[in-house]
Amino acid sequence: MTIEVKNLRKSYGSQLVLDNINFSIGDGEIVAFLGNNGAGKSTTMKIINGYLSKDSGDVRVCGIDVDKDSKKVHGLIGYLPEHNPIYPEQYVKEYLTFVAGVYGFKGADAKNRVDEMIEKTCLTREYKKRIGQLSKGYRQRVGLAAALIPDPKVLILDEPTTGLDPNQIIEVRNLIKEVGKEKSVMLSTHIMQEVSAICDRVIIINNGKIVADDSETHITNVSEDNSKFLIEAEFMSDVDTKDLAMKISNSEVKEIAKNTVVISSDHDSRSEVFNYAVQTGNALLTLKKHEKSMEDVFLENTKKK
Helix, strand or coil, rough: CCEEEEEEEECCCEEEEEEEEEEEECCCCCEEEECCCCCCCHHHHHHHHHCCCCEEEEEEEEEEEECCHHHHHHHHHECCCCCCCCCCCCCCCHHHHHHHHHHCCCCCHHHHHHHHHHHHHHCCCCCCEEHHHCHHHHHHHHHHHHHHHCCEEEEEEEEECCCCHHHHHHHHEEEHHCCCCCCEEECCCCCCHHHHHHHHEEEEECCEEEEEEEEEEEHHEECCCCEEEEEEEEEECCCCCCHHHHHCCCCCEEEECCEEEEECCCCCCCHHHHHHHHHCCEEEEEECCCCCCHHHHHHHHHCCC
16 A cells, blocks of 8 residues: 555644544555545645654555654655645746755756656746746646656645636646556545546545545445445336335335436346336336435535534
8 A cells, every 4th residue: 555544643732633544545546535624634644744743543655654764755755735835936947956956856867857847747838937927727737846856656635726727727637637647646625526537536534534435436326324326217107116115125215306216225226127117117218326426425424523
């Protein structure tokens, strides 16, 4: 595993922020880390980076204990915090060269690495400008370029598209997806469309506890208790919900619109629904997985106290 977090606990005075949380992130995964403001997202990210101490627990990056060798961990992680700490008075290439020097690149190696990151993050037309002259979208690109300079195994992004316009959001998302082909990416966001657009997996934290951890596909296709498959079926005419439920093992059937039902069961019941339609002569108009939106999933998991 690239990131391993075990029994992580953190308090600020009497306020418990992280309550023995556990999760791991594998190689090449793009994982959304979601939660309400104050849920513990940024605190967790800062602890993984080694920028914040923990009260107890075990945090490892590529097998290395963050507490025991934080300097080595810093070389493995590219970090873009929510408030991108870049120097507006510096030129783009000047700033990136400075960052390269911090990571130990010198001379031709530093120049080559900076030029490579400028090209990778599509800053070729902007690198001669002062950072303060750039749009927020390009400033985020500069932050990503800086995070990528050490060629990290892990990229941690805290609200990477906050405040961007729609075109800038698409550009940054595409860049993250491209980077995610080679690295593990952990990102926090309040934009649920972002999760569906780029993430393989979703971790939700609420009141300092992990309340959901699943693939984006599965988490939007199961019931609120995360144990049932939801199938939506529209028939030509009225459906006897009790009769249909008897035909499908371990199921509940609920009418949600005229001639339309949702079947909740412990398995994918589409073949049984199709057989029911054939047997009763009640033609199926649509048969599909009943997908909730990521907004629905987020609200289900963060409304719990």
